[in-house]
Amino acid sequence: MSQNRVKKVIIIAVILLLILLFKLLNIGQYLNLGYLKESQTAFAAYYNEHTILTIVSYMLIYITATALSLPGAVILTLAGGALFGLVTGTIIISFASTIGATLACIVSRYLLQDWVQNKFGDKLQKINNGMEQEGGFYLFTLRLLPVFPFFVINLAMGLTKIPLKTYYWVSQLGMLPSTIVFANAGKELGKIDSLSGILSPGLILSFVILGIFPIAAKKILDTIRPSTKRSVHSGSKF
Numbered sequence: 001m002s003q004n005r006v007k008k009v010i011i012i013a014v015i016l017l018l019i020l021l022f023k024l025l026n027i028g029q030y031l032n033l034g035y036l037k038e039s040q041t042a043f044a045a046y047y048n049e050h051t052i053l054t055i056v057s058y059m060l061i062y063i064t065a066t067a068l069s070l071p072g073a074v075i076l077t078l079a080g081g082a083l084f085g086l087v088t089g090t091i092i093i094s095f096a097s098t099i100g101a102t103l104a105c106i107v108s109r110y111l112l113q114d115w116v117q118n119k120f121g122d123k124l125q126k127i128n129n130g131m132e133q134e135g136g137f138y139l140f141t142l143r144l145l146p147v148f149p150f151f152v153i154n155l156a157m158g159l160t161k162i163p164l165k166t167y168y169w170v171s172q173l174g175m176l177p178s179t180i181v182f183a184n185a186g187k188e189l190g191k192i193d194s195l196s197g198i199l200s201p202g203l204i205l206s207f208v209i210l211g212i213f214p215i216a217a218k219k220i221l222d223t224i225r226p227s228t229k230r231s232v233h234s235g236s237k238f
Contacts, residue, residue: 066100081186108158
């Protein structure tokens, strides 16, 4: 059996395992903000009694949803902030989202090339052009700014030649600021126990940050991009 065929068999096995976990853990019910809000007290109590199991279960849910390109990543991120708090939640979400994104990239690279090309061909061309011009910095830009949905980036990057190791650490670094912002918003949402809580200063500030974060990130990237382009054209790698 060729090495490429072995990789495909392993990937298919992982996908089947993730689908099985998705069914066994009934992940679909967790991808609903209303359900999460209603169950917040129960989740918090369970987390206090079974900390490690809760963290592992949450990460498996997040990784599965991301690897299979399912909707609900934003809700899961908000839920992580509400359940684990800002610091712990950011760490857990950062690793879970990056591992899931890398698995999605692997699936795209070895199994879904034709489907991704047909489904996202126009976006893929733009991403390919950006990768050719700026290399890993372009991936960093895509992660930092919501130009394309993250699941599209995961699938499209699987069709590029970026090394998986580079893809992983650039993605984790690029997604970290937005992870912090959303985890903080989730933490504030988790404090709401009545309608009056919607107008709390902490929650209002969190959503103001959510709104201005892409603008601020774009300004920063526009500032550092010229020097980065010079580095790319001179032959250095991100």
